[in-house]
Amino acid sequence: MRIPEQIHRLVIVLAILVGATFLIRFVIIPRSLVSTDLHWSEAAQRELAKPVKFAGATACQDCHEDVAGKKARSFHKNVSCESCHGPAVKHAEDPGAVKPQAPRDRKFCPVCHAYDPSRPTGFPQINPTAHNPLKPCISCHNPHDPVPPKVPRECAACHAQIERTKAVSSHALIACTTCHKAPERHKTAPRLALPSKPETREFCGGCHGTGAAAKDAPKEAPKVDLSTHGGRNLCWECHYPHLPEGRT
Amino acid sequence: MTERREFLKGAIFFFPAAGILTSLAREAAAKDTPQKAYNPADHLYGMGIEIDKCIGCNRCAVACKVENDVPDEPFYFRTWVERYTITRDGDVAVENISLGPRKDTVQDAREVVRTFFVPKLCNHCANPPCVQVCPVNATFTTQDGAVIVDSKRCIGCRYCIQACPYGARYLHPKTKTADKCTFCYHRVVKGLQPAGSCASRG
Numbered sequence: 381m382r383i384p385e386q387i388h389r390l391v392i393v394l395a396i397l398v399g400a401t402f403l404i405r406f407v408i409i410p411r412s413l414v415s416t417d418l419h420w421s422e423a424a425q426r427e428l429a430k431p432v433k434f435a436g437a438t439a440c441q442d443c444h445e446d447v448a449g450k451k452a453r454s455f456h457k458n459v460s461c462e463s464c465h466g467p468a469v470k471h472a473e474d475p476g477a478v479k480p481q482a483p484r485d486r487k488f489c490p491v492c493h494a495y496d497p498s499r500p501t502g503f504p505q506i507n508p509t510a511h512n513p514l515k516p517c518i519s520c521h522n523p524h525d526p527v528p529p530k531v532p533r534e535c536a537a538c539h540a541q542i543e544r545t546k547a548v549s550s551h552a553l554i555a556c557t558t559c560h561k562a563p564e565r566h567k568t569a570p571r572l573a574l575p576s577k578p579e580t581r582e583f584c585g586g587c588h589g590t591g592a593a594a595k596d597a598p599k600e601a602p603k604v605d606l607s608t609h610g611g612r613n614l615c616w617e618c619h620y621p622h623l624p625e626g627r628t
Numbered sequence: 629m630t631e632r633r634e635f636l637k638g639a640i641f642f643f644p645a646a647g648i649l650t651s652l653a654r655e656a657a658a659k660d661t662p663q664k665a666y667n668p669a670d671h672l673y674g675m676g677i678e679i680d681k682c683i684g685c686n687r688c689a690v691a692c693k694v695e696n697d698v699p700d701e702p703f704y705f706r707t708w709v710e711r712y713t714i715t716r717d718g719d720v721a722v723e724n725i726s727l728g729p730r731k732d733t734v735q736d737a738r739e740v741v742r743t744f745f746v747p748k749l750c751n752h753c754a755n756p757p758c759v760q761v762c763p764v765n766a767t768f769t770t771q772d773g774a775v776i777v778d779s780k781r782c783i784g785c786r787y788c789i790q791a792c793p794y795g796a797r798y799l800h801p802k803t804k805t806a807d808k809c810t811f812c813y814h815r816v817v818k819g820l821q822p823a824g825s826c827a828s829r830g
Binding site for chain 2: 416419420422423424426427428429430431432433434436458460462463466467491492496497498499500503571
């Protein structure tokens with residue numbers, strides 16, 4: 381069978397169209413316009429070229445060995461120099477011309493150390509209006525080795541809220557250590573070495589029970605019969621030990 | 629005859645000596661350029677955040693703004709800090725403390741079960757929704773794991789800002805393109821820590 385002339389022509393036209401499409405797509409249109417790899421790597425290169433403004437702690441060590449060494453052994457060992465002194469790449473390049481900031485007023489330290497209930501327990505916090513008003517922080521604390529000028533009151537240094545609550549309760553005269561045994565390490569690594577807590581009803585019964593266990597306890601302590609009072613509940617499920625009269 | 633012998637004698641010393649010299653030269657050259665060109669395929673970056681250590685000092689947000697030219701207005705952030713407050717009745721209040729002067733939301737401490745800070749930034753997702761929705765392929769994941777925006781390619785359509793479940797993107801008011809945390813790409817590839825180097829690390 382003979383292929384008609386018009387089919388021939390149609391095939392030629394189609395072939396030209398397909399050929400032209402491929403030519404335009406792969407030859408005439410530059411690869412940079414269609415290749416995502418190319419423009420993505422270009423964008424990554426542009427991102428790389430952006431200027432660095434914070435020099436990083438290792439840059440400071442090169443010249444300020446004495447301060448860096450002191451800080452590395454202090455409570456501020458993980459605080460980057462530029463957290464307080466601001467971006468210092470320009471200072472690292474030309475130390476004479478550009479001096480980094482050094483916050484010396486009372487506004488700066490409370491950024492981290494003002495009391496805020498959302499801050500982790502154990503993080504040193506003060507009430508800026510009550511804590512030595514108007515005195516610059518650095519007159520007592522060296523920010524590169526921030527040891528308190530005197531050893532803080534043992535537990536209350538961090539657990540001030542509990543201390544204040546307990547101070548107005550009938551448990552005011554009971555030392556924290558009567559119920560909690562804190563390992564010495566709890567002061568330096570509060571979360572890694574947790575203090576103990578009473579675990580049994582008999583512990584409270586040592587003062588508040590009617591049995592022989594409480595015979596040395598003060599007479600003023602309210603007495604209950606442990607075998608009938610409160611069922612199997614633990615004492616602190618109903619009584620808050622730091623303010624026993626506050627909650628029922 | 630003697631010339632050939634002299635030549636062979638010389639060659640016995642010359643070739644090993646030349647070998648040693650070239651290897652020494654190679655070593656010296658290698659010392660001059662110890663750093664190979666950065667190859668993103670050799671790296672995959674990740675960031676860990678210990679939420680119970682965050683003290684909410686907001687230094688990360690401040691440092692990020694300085695390093696990355698994020699607009700000063702207190703509603704453009706690449707990284708920010710949120711305060712979570714869980715009350716006894718089960719309510720969870722979330723407040724962005726990077727927005728400015730903080731108000732004390734914790735009024736009755738006894739009704740609050742827990743309150744803590746959470747620093748937020750782009751999670752650089754393994755399978756990022758913002759990348760999937762971009763109509764012009766302007767945002768992408770680099771080989772080393774950072775999700776970044778090609779600001780020349782971005783048309784500012786804000787699909788990615790809608791798509792991000794973490795609210796980590798904003799439209800830059802000057803360039804009118806989407807902008808976000810780049811994992812401080814320009815710093816980490818140079819071996820530096822990201823700019824908002826946390827004050828309570830460790």
